[in-house]
Amino acid sequence: MTDIGTSIPSVTVRGPQAPGNTAALDPVFTVSDLSVFYGEYEAVRQVDLSIGNREITAMIGPSGCGKSTVLRCFNRMNDLIPGARAAGKILYHGEDLYGDHVDPIEVRRRIGMVFQKPNPFPKSIYDNIAYGPRVNGTKGKMDEVVEEALTQAALWDEVKDKLKQNALSLSGGQQQRLCIARAIAVKPEVILMDEPCSALDPIATTKIEDLMQQLARDYTIVIVTHNMQQAARVSNRTAFFTADVDDKGERHGRLVEFDETSRIFTNPTDQRTEDYITGRFG
């Protein structure tokens, strides 16, 4: 078992940083010169950014610019893709996330992920939540663990009388909150969300957005979204990516601008950001 993250600082303050300051003051992740390859193909080039503790950081940009690729680097999910390789540095609380002594399984426990399409296990609601804690050998009363996770994910009231029911019988929005509850149940520090609302209707989307705001009191959240209004509504900071085309016609994702969300959406520095958020591009 790795010791990664054992020195997590107990900072509870959440809020905007100094205007125009691109570095989070209390970073959970510090990314420097990150490039990501799939085989020979360099999908993302030279990204520098930091993810603030108990902030919501949004990653936006046109399709194929590498948002999901960068997101997956934060919990080493790219390790599971044959041929994928990250170069550069990602520090997690100052420790090299890709260091030799780091256990990727432990990384993924501390840094959970919620996907675009809700993906509950074909098991009962209860067992979906209890699965991770059981695997981790969580001690204590499982009923309480399940209730706490479902309550935090704002789903308890809707499912408390049908915990034995198959999770696949829930609506799409409920399934996504169940997946968030499942992620929370193993007590992560960070939740990565890859377009968590793209399969949901507007009401379910609002519920997830409200939930994210509540969760950010206790968790650090990084969200990839195609929905710019969503990024503007929920996040503290926004990273705008785009893809440059090289001489050979190959596209490489680049981080164009990273700043407080209010600044990105009202007074961006880069013309490409402005074109994107005003709908002139992408």
Ligand SMILES: Nc1ncnc2c1ncn2[C@@H]1O[C@H](COP(=O)(O)OP(=O)(O)OP(=O)(O)O)[C@@H](O)[C@H]1O
């Ligand atoms: N498993 C993979 N193997 C090979 N290439 C990949 C793989 N996953 C992504 N890519 C490529 O890497 C580039 C970035 O893809 P990625 O999915 O990260 O972009 P994205 O910005 O999240 O896109 P979208 O918004 O459409 O989801 C694309 O050119 C994509 O084709």
